[in-house]
Amino acid sequence: MAQGGRPLKLKFTVNEVARELETAPNVLLVDILRGPLGLTGTHVGCDTSQCGACTVHLDGRAVKACTVLAGQVEGAEVTTIEGIGAPGNLHPMQAAFQDLHALQCGFCTPGMIMSAIDLVRTSERLDEPAVRAGLEGNYCRCTGYHNIVQAVLAAAAQA
Amino acid sequence: MGDQGIGKRVKRREDVRFITGRGRYTDDIGHPGQTFAVFLRSPHPRARIVGVDAGEALKLPGVVGVFTGKDLAADKIGDLPCGWLVKSRDGSDMKVPSRPPLAVERVNFVGEPYGIVLGDSLAAAQAGADAVVTDFEELEPAASLAGATTGAQIHPGIEANTCYVWELGDAAATEAAFAAAAHVTRLELVNNRLIPNAIEPRAALALYDRATEEFTLYTTSQNPHLERLILAAFVGLAPEHKLRVISPDVGGGFGSKIFVYPEETTACWAARRIGRPVKWTADRSEAFLSDHHGRDHLTRAELALDAAGVFLALRVRTRANLGAYLSTFASSVPTYLYGTLLAGQYRTPAIHVEVEAVFTNTAPVDAYRGAGRPEATYVVERLVETAARELGLDPAEIRRRNFIQPDQFPYQTPVALVYDTGDYQASLERALQRADYAGFAARRSASQARGMRRGIGLSCYIEACGLAPSQLAIQLGAGVGLYESGEVRVNPTGSVTVFTGSHSHGQGHETTLAQIVSDKLGVAFDQVEVVHGDTGRVEFGLGTYGSRSAAVGGSAVVTATEKIIAKGRKIAAHMLEAQPEDVDFEDGVFSVRASNRKLGFGEVAFAAYVPANFPEGLEPGLSEKSFYDPKNFTFPAGAHVAEVEIDPETGVVELVAFVAVDDFGEVINPMIVEGQVHGGIAQGVGQALMEHGVYDEAGQLVTGSYMDYRMPRAADLPSFIVETTVTACTHNPLGVKGCGEAGAIGSPAAVMNAVTDALGLKDLAMPASPERVWRALQSSTAERGRGTGPRSGTVEGAQAAQGSPAAARG
Numbered sequence: 019m020a021q022g023g024r025p026l027k028l029k030f031t032v033n034e035v036a037r038e039l040e041t042a043p044n045v046l047l048v049d050i051l052r053g054p055l056g057l058t059g060t061h062v063g064c065d066t067s068q069c070g071a072c073t074v075h076l077d078g079r080a081v082k083a084c085t086v087l088a089g090q091v092e093g094a095e096v097t098t099i100e101g102i103g104a105p106g107n108l109h110p111m112q113a114a115f116q117d118l119h120a121l122q123c124g125f126c127t128p129g130m131i132m133s134a135i136d137l138v139r140t141s142e143r144l145d146e147p148a149v150r151a152g153l154e155g156n157y158c159r160c161t162g163y164h165n166i167v168q169a170v171l172a173a174a175a176q177a
Numbered sequence: 178m179g180d181q182g183i184g185k186r187v188k189r190r191e192d193v194r195f196i197t198g199r200g201r202y203t204d205d206i207g208h209p210g211q212t213f214a215v216f217l218r219s220p221h222p223r224a225r226i227v228g229v230d231a232g233e234a235l236k237l238p239g240v241v242g243v244f245t246g247k248d249l250a251a252d253k254i255g256d257l258p259c260g261w262l263v264k265s266r267d268g269s270d271m272k273v274p275s276r277p278p279l280a281v282e283r284v285n286f287v288g289e290p291y292g293i294v295l296g297d298s299l300a301a302a303q304a305g306a307d308a309v310v311t312d313f314e315e316l317e318p319a320a321s322l323a324g325a326t327t328g329a330q331i332h333p334g335i336e337a338n339t340c341y342v343w344e345l346g347d348a349a350a351t352e353a354a355f356a357a358a359a360h361v362t363r364l365e366l367v368n369n370r371l372i373p374n375a376i377e378p379r380a381a382l383a384l385y386d387r388a389t390e391e392f393t394l395y396t397t398s399q400n401p402h403l404e405r406l407i408l409a410a411f412v413g414l415a416p417e418h419k420l421r422v423i424s425p426d427v428g429g430g431f432g433s434k435i436f437v438y439p440e441e442t443t444a445c446w447a448a449r450r451i452g453r454p455v456k457w458t459a460d461r462s463e464a465f466l467s468d469h470h471g472r473d474h475l476t477r478a479e480l481a482l483d484a485a486g487v488f489l490a491l492r493v494r495t496r497a498n499l500g501a502y503l504s505t506f507a508s509s510v511p512t513y514l515y516g517t518l519l520a521g522q523y524r525t526p527a528i529h530v531e532v533e534a535v536f537t538n539t540a541p542v543d544a545y546r547g548a549g550r551p552e553a554t555y556v557v558e559r560l561v562e563t564a565a566r567e568l569g570l571d572p573a574e575i576r577r578r579n580f581i582q583p584d585q586f587p588y589q590t591p592v593a594l595v596y597d598t599g600d601y602q603a604s605l606e607r608a609l610q611r612a613d614y615a616g617f618a619a620r621r622s623a624s625q626a627r628g629m630r631r632g633i634g635l636s637c638y639i640e641a642c643g644l645a646p647s648q649l650a651i652q653l654g655a656g657v658g659l660y661e662s663g664e665v666r667v668n669p670t671g672s673v674t675v676f677t678g679s680h681s682h683g684q685g686h687e688t689t690l691a692q693i694v695s696d697k698l699g700v701a702f703d704q705v706e707v708v709h710g711d712t713g714r715v716e717f718g719l720g721t722y723g724s725r726s727a728a729v730g731g732s733a734v735v736t737a738t739e740k741i742i743a744k745g746r747k748i749a750a751h752m753l754e755a756q757p758e759d760v761d762f763e764d765g766v767f768s769v770r771a772s773n774r775k776l777g778f779g780e781v782a783f784a785a786y787v788p789a790n791f792p793e794g795l796e797p798g799l800s801e802k803s804f805y806d807p808k809n810f811t812f813p814a815g816a817h818v819a820e821v822e823i824d825p826e827t828g829v830v831e832l833v834a835f836v837a838v839d840d841f842g843e844v845i846n847p848m849i850v851e852g853q854v855h856g857g858i859a860q861g862v863g864q865a866l867m868e869h870g871v872y873d874e875a876g877q878l879v880t881g882s883y884m885d886y887r888m889p890r891a892a893d894l895p896s897f898i899v900e901t902t903v904t905a906c907t908h909n910p911l912g913v914k915g916c917g918e919a920g921a922i923g924s925p926a927a928v929m930n931a932v933t934d935a936l937g938l939k940d941l942a943m944p945a946s947p948e949r950v951w952r953a954l955q956s957s958t959a960e961r962g963r964g965t966g967p968r969s970g971t972v973e974g975a976q977a978a979q980g981s982p983a984a985a986r987g
Contacts, residue, residue, distance in 0.1 A: 058202075061376075062458075063377065064460075064461040064882075065461045066884055068882075069376060071376055100197065103196075105197055112196040112197065117188065119189065119849065121195055122684070122853075123375070123376070123426075123427065123429040124191070124192070124195025125375075126428075128196075153891040154892055157376060157883075158891075159431070160429055160683045160856045161855055161856050162857075162858055162860075163855075163859065164852075164855040164896055167891065
């Protein structure tokens with residue numbers, strides 16, 4: 019895709035750090051995160067917004083960063099997998115994924131965790147069918163989802 | 178060793194980086210001054226390249242270069258080879274078409290690369306690619322598998338598009354057994370084409386240093402040393418000592434990242450040509466078009482039985498699709514990984530299989546999780562289940578009557594393999610129990626009362642994995658050995674660095690191999706580090722495929738630890754003033770038998786590097802390596818039970834329960850093994866119910882995105898019941914078999930046996946999509962109306978009767 023249009027000046031917050039940068043208006047949020055911001059934990063697995071590997075939080079809600087244009091994040095708060103917990107200080111969802119072997123190759127994992135956190139936060143009560151339905155936007159090719167579902171339920175029980 | 182040794186559910190250490198976004202995949206790596214590559218790909222299934230005009234493209238800002246197959250040919254860049262030479266039954270070698278990394282004169286499948294455009298940015302490279310004008314002369318394609326041998330000839334000199342016609346087994350004995358049989362069960366089976374779809378697309382970053390003439394290639398490979406070997410020995414890019422291949426974190430492979438592809442090969446060449454790093458990452462559309470696909474067989478299978486349901490003979494005729502070119506191991510998949518597995522778990526005395534492998538104008542087909550063994554299991558287990566129905570026997574009972582018995586091992590099958598051990602009935606009985614097989618009739622009635630159709634299906638699979646031994650495989654045509662390397666380097670302070678030639682792209686080797694070494698050396702788990710995936714750090718290796726990492730890679734590591742212990746014993750004996758044979762080693766302690774004299778492993782390690790009090794003639798240091806060559810395959814086996822419920826109004830198949838009881842021998846980390854089974858089942862269920870790579874008659878891929886190629890999502894699957902039984906492998910030091918592919922091998926047949934049971938049909942081609950199931954129900958209802966009964970005929974036949982060729986697609 020060609021970089022068209024006048025450059026945009028953007029101000030937004032990523033993982034609680036204020037950011038200012040200039041970018042072409044047709045650039046996607048995921049490319050800003052992975053490129054100039056160096057936040058490579060957010061992955062790209064498809065080109066039709068169906069795999070969910072690029073899921074991040076935009077003003078607290080899960081979005082696919084491959085469907086968000088740069089201009090849409092002006093003034094917004096973006097949280098990526100790097101912003102929710104770190105080694106030694108894991109988010110409960112991250113810990114549950116490790117405890118219950120809810121990942122193998124790890125490529126879908128950041129997006130899956132970001133979706134799962136949003137799912138738990140926005141659900142009154144979660145059972146197995148609700149977790150399975152709630153993760154419909156995220157593909158995993160390794161785990162058969164079995165342990166992912168267990169991990170999300172375990173993290174939800176603590177929330 | 179405590180709670181983190183062999184057999185323990187140790188949490189994976191690699192997870193910490195993955196769950197915090199600190200993994201390092203190929204696309205995450207950049208290099209100053211790098212260019213971005215976009216490949217020019219054929220829009221036609223078969224065409225002559227008349228001319229490529231890059232004039233306009235090269236004028237665009239940021240476009241660095243445009244190169245085609247002619248440029249690589251001028252630099253004497255060689256073809257991508259196939260690593261396994263299969264011979265036809267007449268003794269002739271298989272026919273190998275030329276496959277340059279970039280097509281030179283002709284393109285033979287949609288998506289085949291014929292040029293590379295390099296830009297200062299990805300956007301510039303894309304704009305450049307859009308501006309290249311290519312003149313093609315379209316040629317008639319041979320896109321369909323069924324019509325491959327009578328269609329247009331794809332490659333010069335390869336008649337009837339046939340690569341080889343291979344056979345195995347005793348044809349005469351098989352014919353004789355069929356002539357005497359009380360009953361023959363026949364099926365025409367389709368093993369649908371699958372597109373692997375690891376969630377991380379393939380990628381490469383190629384660097385070239387003009388001063389040292391060294392290449393460094395970061396790429397998404399399951400076997401970086403094989404990549405290096407092929408780039409050096411066949412492609413002729415550079416000698417091996419000038420090539421370093423690094424597979425950093427790799428986001429799944431499932432076979433598709435074993436192969437050496439045009440893209441990373443071309444990226445290396447281009448990096449040298451332009452003197453700048455070259456970065457390429459596939460988008461998903463490219464992955465669909467150009468990753469090598471899996472399966473794609475048409476099979477006629479017949480099972481001869483006596484009146485009691487005892488198997489007398491099996492006859493199989495398969496046409497296997499190789500796609501347009503021979504991929505790295507393509508030729509071995511429908512032969513040595515397929516025909517040899519047709520005995521299954523049974524005593525069938527006579528088997529004959531013939532495989533006709535053909536070229537078509539489609540993407541190359543090669544190993545995909547299971548590679549030949551799911552296809553074999555599908556043939557055997559669909560036949561067995563169908564035979565049981567035809568003879569009015571319980572499908573479990575017909576299997577019991579034919580299982581190889583525990584006291585018959587080692588068991589020589591009529592198709593070349595010698596199974597070392599197993600207890601097939603133990604797995605089946607446990608699976609039936611866990612699936613509440615006895616209670617199925619009541620569940621079926623309950624479903625019926627709700628207007629639903631319920632079915633149950635079994636699959637008792639066997640697989641051969643941890644390919645072996647090298648000498649035999651090379652006699653059979655393999656171009657590489659099948660051993661694995663393991664190096665155990667004990668550091669002066671007693672911590673350990675393990676180097677393995679196998680590669681982890683989700684399997685958890687950094688944890689599992691550390692458990693093994695911790696257990697064997699008595700060193701704390703967190704004092705053991707595992708290094709893999711870098712030809713600059715690991716001496717040699719063959720990578721990860723065919724469920725080999727524990728059985729072959731793990732055994733290599735064990736063998737290296739045995740050498741460490743042997744040397745440590747000499748050092749300890751000297752320091753303790755004893756004879757080496759009087760020194761025991763247990764739980765990290767060397768002790769003199771019948772005394773209180775002892776030394777910790779760390780003390781001995783330190784002494785090895787600070788040899789103050791050291792045996793005469795012994796070299797300092799404590800580092801050992803092993804190349805472990807397996808004596809035989811390992812033979813994991815098990816029983817899978819699927820239960821489905823079908824809504825006749827919509828044709829939607831719901832998988833309501835799935836039980837897998839597998840015998841993987843000894844288990845190093847049960848948590849990881851269960852995870853491997855879960856993932857394999859999901860891919861097998863995907864094959865049975867939804868996945869289908871479809872080319873139309875014109876040779877265009879019509880399932881080229883996640884919009885068209887459906888893979889299982891969380892809501893498509895139930896939680897699985899997974900258990901293991903254990904008969905230890907008899908010929909490797911860990912007693913392990915291999916667990917990576919079993920789920921995908923056993924499950925398609927189990928699911929389709931359940932679906933056909935629910936529908937009351939003899940067969941239905943995979944995938945059992947809602948449309949196919951609905952059509953099958955409509956036509957069987959219509960047939961019942963005509964008084965022919967629901968169990969006669971196949972659905973494909975019914976579709977043909979309806980004049981609906983479109984229905985044959987998923």
